[in-house]
Amino acid sequence: MASSxxxxxxxxxxxxxxxxxxxxxxxxxxxxxxxxxxxxxxGGAFMIPYFVSLLVLGLPMMWIAWTIGRFGGRHHHGTTxxxxxxxxxRPYAKYLGVLGLAVPMVFILFYTYIEAWCxxxxxxSWRGSYLSTPGRTVDLNLFFNEFTGMAPTHNYFAGxxxxxxxxxxxxxxxxxxxxxxxxxxxEWVGKIAMxxxxxxxxxxxxxxxxxxxxxxxxxxxxxxxxxxxxxxLLTPTVxxxxxxxxxxxxxxGMGTMETYxxxxxxxxxxxxxxxxTASLNExxxxxxxxxxxxxxxxxxxxxxxxxxxxxxxSFNIGMVSMAEIMRGLGAEHWFGTIWFLLLFLAAFTSSVxxxxxxxxxxxxxxxxxxxxxxxxxxxxxxxxxxxVILLFRYGALAELDFWSGTLGLVxxxxxxxxxxxxxxxxxxxxKELMHGAxxxxxxxxxxxxxWVTPFVLVAVLGFWFLDAIMTNSxxxxxxxxxxxxxxxxxxxxxxxxxxxxxxxxxxRLATLEETVRxxxxxxxxxxxxxxxxxxxxxxxxxxxxxxxxxTLIEIAPAAWVEEWVGLQSFDYTPPPGAPVAPLRVxxxxxxxxxxxxxWITRWVALGYVAIFTILIHSIWSERRRLREESGRESA
Ligand code: ALA
Numbered sequence: 001m002a003s004s005x006x007x008x009x010x011x012x013x014x015x016x017x018x019x020x021x022x023x024x025x026x027x028x029x030x031x032x033x034x035x036x037x038x039x040x041x042x043g044g045a046f047m048i049p050y051f052v053s054l055l056v057l058g059l060p061m062m063w064i065a066w067t068i069g070r071f072g073g074r075h076h077h078g079t080t081x082x083x084x085x086x087x088x089x090r091p092y093a094k095y096l097g098v099l100g101l102a103v104p105m106v107f108i109l110f111y112t113y114i115e116a117w118c119x120x121x122x123x124x125s126w127r128g129s130y131l132s133t134p135g136r137t138v139d140l141n142l143f144f145n146e147f148t149g150m151a152p153t154h155n156y157f158a159g160x161x162x163x164x165x166x167x168x169x170x171x172x173x174x175x176x177x178x179x180x181x182x183x184x185x186x187e188w189v190g191k192i193a194m195x196x197x198x199x200x201x202x203x204x205x206x207x208x209x210x211x212x213x214x215x216x217x218x219x220x221x222x223x224x225x226x227x228x229x230x231x232x233l234l235t236p237t238v239x240x241x242x243x244x245x246x247x248x249x250x251x252x253g254m255g256t257m258e259t260y261x262x263x264x265x266x267x268x269x270x271x272x273x274x275x276x277t278a279s280l281n282e283x284x285x286x287x288x289x290x291x292x293x294x295x296x297x298x299x300x301x302x303x304x305x306x307x308x309x310x311x312x313x314s315f316n317i318g319m320v321s322m323a324e325i326m327r328g329l330g331a332e333h334w335f336g337t338i339w340f341l342l343l344f345l346a347a348f349t350s351s352v353x354x355x356x357x358x359x360x361x362x363x364x365x366x367x368x369x370x371x372x373x374x375x376x377x378x379x380x381x382x383x384x385x386x387x388v389i390l391l392f393r394y395g396a397l398a399e400l401d402f403w404s405g406t407l408g409l410v411x412x413x414x415x416x417x418x419x420x421x422x423x424x425x426x427x428x429x430x431k432e433l434m435h436g437a438x439x440x441x442x443x444x445x446x447x448x449x450x451w452v453t454p455f456v457l458v459a460v461l462g463f464w465f466l467d468a469i470m471t472n473s474x475x476x477x478x479x480x481x482x483x484x485x486x487x488x489x490x491x492x493x494x495x496x497x498x499x500x501x502x503x504x505x506x507x508r509l510a511t512l513e514e515t516v517r518x519x520x521x522x523x524x525x526x527x528x529x530x531x532x533x534x535x536x537x538x539x540x541x542x543x544x545x546x547x548x549x550x551t552l553i554e555i556a557p558a559a560w561v562e563e564w565v566g567l568q569s570f571d572y573t574p575p576p577g578a579p580v581a582p583l584r585v586x587x588x589x590x591x592x593x594x595x596x597x598x599w600i601t602r603w604v605a606l607g608y609v610a611i612f613t614i615l616i617h618s619i620w621s622e623r624r625r626l627r628e629e630s631g632r633e634s635a
Contacts, residue, residue, distance in 0.1 A: 008078065015191070019187075021273065036317050054282065069257060081098060082094070099415065113392075115351055152589065178352055269438040384608070394594045492574040515556065531546045
């Protein structure tokens with residue numbers, strides 16, 4: 001087997017290495033996921049569990065990852081199967097490392113797609129594609145949902161084709177950097193992208209922090225995040241969200257920091273490097289992550305609206321609210337483009353890092369040339385993302401995000417911390433960490449690594465598991481979607497408001513929806529319908545025509561639609577000055593059967609675990625065979 005085992009690349013400069021490692025960590029997690037999680041979990045209430053998680057989980061795991069990585073590099077391994085194998089020297093060890101390959105591989109499948117949206121939106125901002133013009137209204141929520149293929153309507157996009165095209169551009173840009181290698185690729189891109197990212201962040205933070213008060217003020221936004229709130233400290237979900245955020249943002253439990261650290265020299269420091277990487281990431285997360293999206297949303301929409309925006313998902317903050325704000329301020333051309341480029345750059349420096357373990361494995365362990373390894377990676381990357389794009393409307397992206405971006409990280413970190421502190425042994429582990437250290441890590445962390453981190457991780461996993469079982473959240477239940485056809489031609493605003501779940505209206509709505517969900521599950525297919533609805537000022541919406549799938553019409557007749565839309569206060573506000581007259585609109589309705597799509601997605605993810613397990617098994621078996629053969633020959 002041709003192998004590059006002896007000649008692995010090394011980082012050329014310390015600054016290049018630190019910028020690349022910081023780029024690995026700094027990503028969409030910092031600028032979208034962090035504000036989203038913080039706002040959805042009580043703002044100030046989130047920050048205490050967040051910083052505690054940073055200290056007891058994030059930092060220790062960062063040091064563990066760097067230490068394992070450098071150790072592996074010394075033994076010519078760039079990925080966790082080989083690293084664990086050389087640390088533990090037991091036949092099972094290499095298999096425990098499989099998640100250090102499969103988790104990042106599955107992670108890039110959905111992450112690069114989001115990265116592609118950021119690039120597309122930078123383009124849209126520059127071109128003014130989401131500006132409303134006379135004759136073409138742009139409803140940004142619908143615009144985003146049609147761009148990804150989530151919406152049942154086609155006002156702005158026919159389907160996710162354009163998103164797929166941007167994905168291809170993004171994946172080729174990633175492959176270009178990866179193909180160039182550690183120095184000419186990863187280090188080079190870190191040196192360009194990170195200063196640029198910092199500059200863009202500063203420009204945007206300055207723009208947002210100097211915004212005059214509108215529906216709210218910047219100070220209210222910052223107060224919301226930084227006023228400590230102790231009332232939610234006993235709520236487990238806030239702690240779980242904080243721990244999950246720390247893992248995602250630091251790229252911990254992904255096997256990627258280990259790969260980056262494997263390009264260090266055997267005597268290079270890991271203690272200070274690990275701390276610097278985490279600090280740079282936290283600096284960008286806490287400063288730019290808090291100074292841009294949330295204060296801007298508070299100024300533009302008001303404080304009360306922010307938790308609701310956050311609860312509707314991180315993407316809504318980035319792609320809908322921020323686009324709305326930029327457009328509203330008349331700043332979409334420059335500032336909108338800068339915002340989306342900032343997101344894209346942050347994501348790009350992470351995605352190349354997260355793809356690196358698979359590439360390193362194919363080169364270091366499977367012995368492929370850079371060219372062949374890149375080709376194989378590209379094929380598996382594109383093929384694996386196809387279900388994410390095509391099945392996005394069924395929740396495929398969220399599914400992969402859950403398994404690899406949430407559960408997978410914590411699961412692999414738990415394995416890694418137990419191996420490091422209990423199997424390899426904290427004595428040896430600590431000595432490894434301190435070897436060549438340019439920083440004296442306080443000894444309390446030795447205690448934390450052995451007695452706190454692994455146990456907290458196992459507890460977090462246990463909680464998640466219990467929560468998933470109790471809330472039945474792993475069952476792919478059908479979802480209901482609707483949208484206005486011909487929206488682009490109608491000026492003014494459509495509004496609807498879902499009542500709170502525990503209100504009588506909310507309970508009634510849930511009962512109505514359950515009827516349709518049950519029918520979808522029984523039929524095992526999507527059910528679609530189109531309703532012509534009359535909206536008159538001050539009156540409840542009235543259904544004048546209802547056509548579509550006969551099963552749907554049978555279980556949900558026109559009266560069902562009328563009540564369902566009415567409960568959500570579906571309403572239309574014409575533009576100022578326009579006559580307020582009854583309006584007839586066609587609403588497209590879709591109830592989606594998700595089970596098949598979700599199981600395909602899960603099988604794809606499991607497929608990567610299986611492929612890597614088989615590869616590991618055959619590579620190591622082959623090595624054993626060669627060893628035995630050469631042993632026999634020399635005997
Ligand atoms: N750590 C990367 C992020 O924050 C994956 O997005």
